[in-house]
Structure formats: structure tokens, C-alpha cells
Amino acid sequence: MSAEDEKNLKDNVERPAVRRAVTMGNFDGCHMGHQALFRTLKAVAEVNGLVPTVITFEPHSNYVLYGPGDPLLLTTTEEKREFIESLGLEFLVLPFTSEVAKLPFDVFVRRELIEKRGVCSMFFGHDHCFGAGGKGNYETITQAFPELSTAMLSIVLHKGERVSSSAVRNALLNGDVARAQTYLGRPYRLSGTVVVGKRLGHTIGFPTANLQVEPYKFLPKGGVYVASARLGGGQGEERIFRAVVNIGTQPSAPGNHHLAIEAYLLDFDEDIYGQHLALDLLAYLRPEQKFASLEDLVRQIGMDADTAKNYNGNHWAE
Template identity: 40%
Template sequence: MWVTSSLATVLTPTAVALGNFDGVHRGHRQVVQPVLAARPGDSPRFYSTVVSFHPHPREFFTGQSRSLLTPLSEKVAQLQQLGVEQLVLLPFDRDLASLTPEQFVQSILVQRLQAVRISVGMDFCFGRERTGTATGLQAIGAAFGIDVTIAPLQLLDGERISSSAIRQALQTGDLSIANCYLGRSYELVGQVVQGQQLGRTIGFPTANLQLPAEKFLPSLGVYAVQVQVYETEQAELLQPAIGVMNLGNRPTINGTSQTIEVHLLDWSGDLYGRTLRVSLEKFLRPEQKFASLDDLKAQIQADCDSARALFAARLTEGEQL
């Protein structure tokens, strides 16, 4: 997939899905789907393109950094899986923010992107002071002969699927809701770095995971996880595994900094420098302080047993790990 932040290097003409797409959740996929409809051989040929903004407009206006469900590398991977051919990251600056909706369509979508089709969500807003709406975009697009599709809001049990709802569910440890809204398991992708190696001393060696600084973290605690191990971020998958992950400050050993530690079950081998893709499958328990290391060891063993039971039950039900 071609990724660019320069309008001078965009592949044209385009069919454009517009939005921020943090999480690339089930609602976002409904916005992207219409621009994937045409395939090579159709006339006219176009590049299925997602147009997003960097930094996030809210980050630009508030001056505060914003954590992301899908940092750029994850967003690229998710969009590529959907079949998107191009990701355009529009630099969100004062000039872009000052464009009226009509100017945005004419200068960005028509002249630079040569859009032949546009898709947005029902709640999409754009242009100066967010005065442009999805229905307004339809009207402007029609003046240029561009078909604009408005994807309806995606609901589950009457609740709207949104990035905000996913964040809230992750903060409360409700993985069933978060993963359902995402349409997949929430993932942490990072490199294994040197830790204090305390897990080895109690019989549970762990891999310390270093994530992108902007990655949104779920509730502190212990999770049952599925793990894919790669030589590097771009390399082929080495081996899948299951395990438990602890996200927290390790209060039993008076830890002073937050760490992400993954213990792989039935694994042997050096993980340092390798990339792990950790899928969060079940929240097992909150972080807690134990009276002794023996109590901690007993609880970790219980956590491992719970994870084994979870994945064994899934295999029995026919799910593929």
C-alpha cells in the first residue's frame, strides 16, 4: 500500500474514504467499503484511497498529544488487509484548517486527488470550524459530478460503535465489548527490550514489550493473550503462542514504572529484539499487591491455568488460535 503525506506524490485518480479511522473498527470499515467496490479493469480506473489527517485535528487545536488505538504502522496494516491501495495523511495545519468546505473539496479532493467517488460517515464534519457536513459534501460533490456515499452509523444492541466507546471499554477491562466493536481483538504491537529479568527468578520469564509512545493502553491488570512472534516488524511470522500479559507497575516488588510483560506458555527461545503482536483475549484480573513472592507465584500459575483453560475451550468449540 502506498502511504504519503505529500499531495505531490498521490496516485490518481482516486476513490476516497474520508475520516480519521483510529481503530479501523467495524464502523470505519463500512465507510471504506464503497471505495473498494471497483477493481482493475473497471472504467475509469482509480486507486482506492483512505484520506486521513495528521496530526489529529483535535490534537492540533488543543496542543495536547492524543493516544491512538492504531498508531500509524497498525493503521497501515489494518487498511492494507481491507484492500486499500493508498493512505494519504493530510498534514493538518492552519492553512488546511482555514479552508471552507467548498475550498477543501475543490482544492484537495478535485484538483489534487482527482476524486471520482467519496465515502464518509454520517457524522463526518470538515472545513473551517467544522461547518461542512456529510450531506453538505454530497451537494458540493454533485456540483463536480462526484458521487458521495454516506455510511450510516453502526450500532450494536442500540449502542453506537465508535473509537470513544472502544476506549471506554478498554479502560474498564471490558474486552468483550471492545473486541466486538473492533471486529477483532485489540492488539499491542512492539519490540521486546531488556527488562529486570525478575520473572526468571520466580519461574515465569517474561518479555518486556516496548510500544509506540502514542499507543492507547487498556486497564491495568492481567490478560489472557494470543501472541504472534516475528523476527522483525516486517518479517514473516515465526511462531504463534498463547500466554498471559501483565500491564502495570508491579506493586509486589515495589515497581516504580509501568511495564508491559508477556509470559508465553510452552515457549523456549530468545525473544530479545523480536516483534510481538499481542492480541488481548480476556481480562483476567486487576493488578494487585501480594504479601509475598510465593503468593505472587501462586497467582501467576493460576492466571496461566485460566489462560490455558480459555484457549482449550476455544479449540473445543472449533475456533482457530
């Protein structure tokens, strides 16, 4: 075998079998700005016979650079995976460490993207940068890697306002889930595992599911919400119920008043401890309040349940 044949054989063995078009970032919220990028990526990739791939990091890059918990997360990694894969895109998670943060952008692109993952096309948001000193962006990568096909999308606006993760957080801090939905293109979701709570709801005829979300999950303004509760999914059949959700410290319950997420699922009476539950917030009803008696609490929950049952979302109309 000639030296040239050996080189060709080695190149064929080491070259990734998959050719990818990618976009890369934290994509917290997967909001309408992100989705515009995802749609363009998918359309161009399919025309060129490439696998459209969204690459994100675990943990959020800011947690390594500045400390955990800033920002609180609109979407957990698994929530991102579920949403992005539902769009027909491949989803890859890369570990983000202090060592990765120190890599020059050209080393990262060459080693982690081109050589390991067969990337031949990259798509950028208008302000995305990465690598040591934030020097990796559309301009520098286009110049450093002429063999890559690159494209950059412009800012996405909603009624003249830039769509961003910060805009979503600000809306949710005010309990304005309808406004948050216009940025997200879908209701804001809280998901996690059903755990044992104070069980006060069982004693007053309104059993609630206490939801334990992942650490650093962003919670909206405390209060009572109408929600769509989703049980199951994955390998099983998903079931959907209307629900009343309380986010707060349960001031009317005895004992310690810790922050909790409680969901009363309408027309539902099953033991779901340990199961996965997703709550899509549809509307803000009222602030949390302390009631003078359990009778007053029961009366108000009944009124909230009636409101939730009759809620049709007409006020979402733009």
C-alpha cells in the same frame, strides 16, 4: 502546435494517473462502523474502476486543534495501515498542521484531493466534517463539487447502541475486552518494541517481554489478561503464541513502580529484545495485586498460565 493542443497536453501532464474513490478521517479504532464504510467504498470503487483509498491524518487532528493526547489512540498509524491494507484498500497518510486546519474545505478538496490525488468519488460517515470551521461535510461538498460522486452511510448499531471509538474505550476501561471486540470486529491490540525491563520474571522462571508502545496509545484497565502474542510478520513469517499479559505498576517487584506492559509467552524461550511484538487481548483474568512473597507470585503466575493455556474463548458467543 495549436493553443488547444498545448492546453490538452498540459492537462494530460498535470492530471493524476490514478482515479480514486476515498473516505477520509482519523478512523481511530477502525471499528465496525468504519469497516462498514470501508466495505462500501471498496465495492463501489471496484465496480467503477477506481482505486479504493482510505485517507487519514498524522497526527490525529484533535492533537493540533486541542492538544496532544486527547484522545488517547486506540490504533496507531501503523496499526491502521496494517489493518486497512489487509482489507485490500489503499492507505494514505496526510500531515495535519495548523495551516491545514485553517484551509476552507473547498480549497482542501480541490487542491489536495481532486488535483493532487485524482479523487472523483467521496464517501462519508454520517457525522464527518472537516475544513475551517468544520464546514466540509456530505451536503456542502455535494453542492460545491457536482463533478464528484458522493455517498453517506448511516449510523452502525450493535444491539441498539451506536458503534463508536468512545464505546470501545469505555469497554476497555472496564476490562471488558469481549465487548470491545464486538465493536472492533477483532481483539484489541497493543503493539510495539520489546525492551529491557526489571528482569524479575527471568529470576522466578517466568521471563516476560516488556512492550514499549507508541506515545498516547490507549491502555485498558490495569490487570492480567489472556492474549495472543504475534512475533514477526512483515517480510518474515509471523509466529503466534498464547500469552499472559500484565498491565500495571508491578507492585511485587522491587524498585520503582512504573506503568509497564509485560507479556509471558507460553512455551517460548528466546531473546526477542528489539523485536516487534503485537498483543491481541482475549480476556481479562484478574486485577493486578501485590503478593506477600515471590513464592505467592510464582504460584499465581503459574495458575494464570494454566488458565491462558486452556482458554478457548467460548464466552465470546453472542
